[in-house]
Amino acid sequence: MGIPKTGVSKKGLAMHYSVGALIRKGARYLLIDRVKPPYGYAGIAGHVDEGETPEQALVRETKEESGLEVRKFNLLYDEELDWNYCSKGITAHQWYFYECKTEGKVRRDSKEAKQIGWFAKKELENLALEPVWTYWFQKQGLIKKRTRG
Numbered sequence: 001m002g003i004p005k006t007g008v009s010k011k012g013l014a015m016h017y018s019v020g021a022l023i024r025k026g027a028r029y030l031l032i033d034r035v036k037p038p039y040g041y042a043g044i045a046g047h048v049d050e051g052e053t054p055e056q057a058l059v060r061e062t063k064e065e066s067g068l069e070v071r072k073f074n075l076l077y078d079e080e081l082d083w084n085y086c087s088k089g090i091t092a093h094q095w096y097f098y099e100c101k102t103e104g105k106v107r108r109d110s111k112e113a114k115q116i117g118w119f120a121k122k123e124l125e126n127l128a129l130e131p132v133w134t135y136w137f138q139k140q141g142l143i144k145k146r147t148r149g
């Protein structure tokens with residue numbers, strides 16, 4: 001069953017639904033340098049469209065932003081974040097965060113990414129990450145704690 005485009009957060013704020021994809025190849029993680037705000041290096045992510053399921057959004061966003069096909073996925077976190085703004089001016093997002101196995105060849109979507117590539121764990125530490133990805137990578141234990149900017 002699909003979900004609505006906008007919901008209401010626990011604090012009563014308008015809320016979007018988002019998916020995130022942690023995509024790893026060997027010891028490297030797929031990141032894009034975002035064209036649109038919030039800026040920074042980020043994994044594949046996007047809003048769940050109206051009537052879509054989070055799983056459908058995951059497969060669609062991964063294909064659109066990276067060219068890769070999702071073959072297997074596993075939900076890691078299902079979590080409401082009320083500090084995570086998007087370009088549509090909404091700060092509350094209900095996230096469905098997955099780890100994925102993918103197939104195919106990476107291609108850059110110029111509307112979404114200045115750059116796309118695979119980054120080693122030690123490189124993540126020094127990248128200017130989008131705040132929500134700082135949060136996910138910390139949660140995964142991939143980077144040290146940072147103060148949120």
Ligand SMILES: [Zn+2]
Nearest residue numbers: 016086088090
């Ligand atoms: Zn949003």
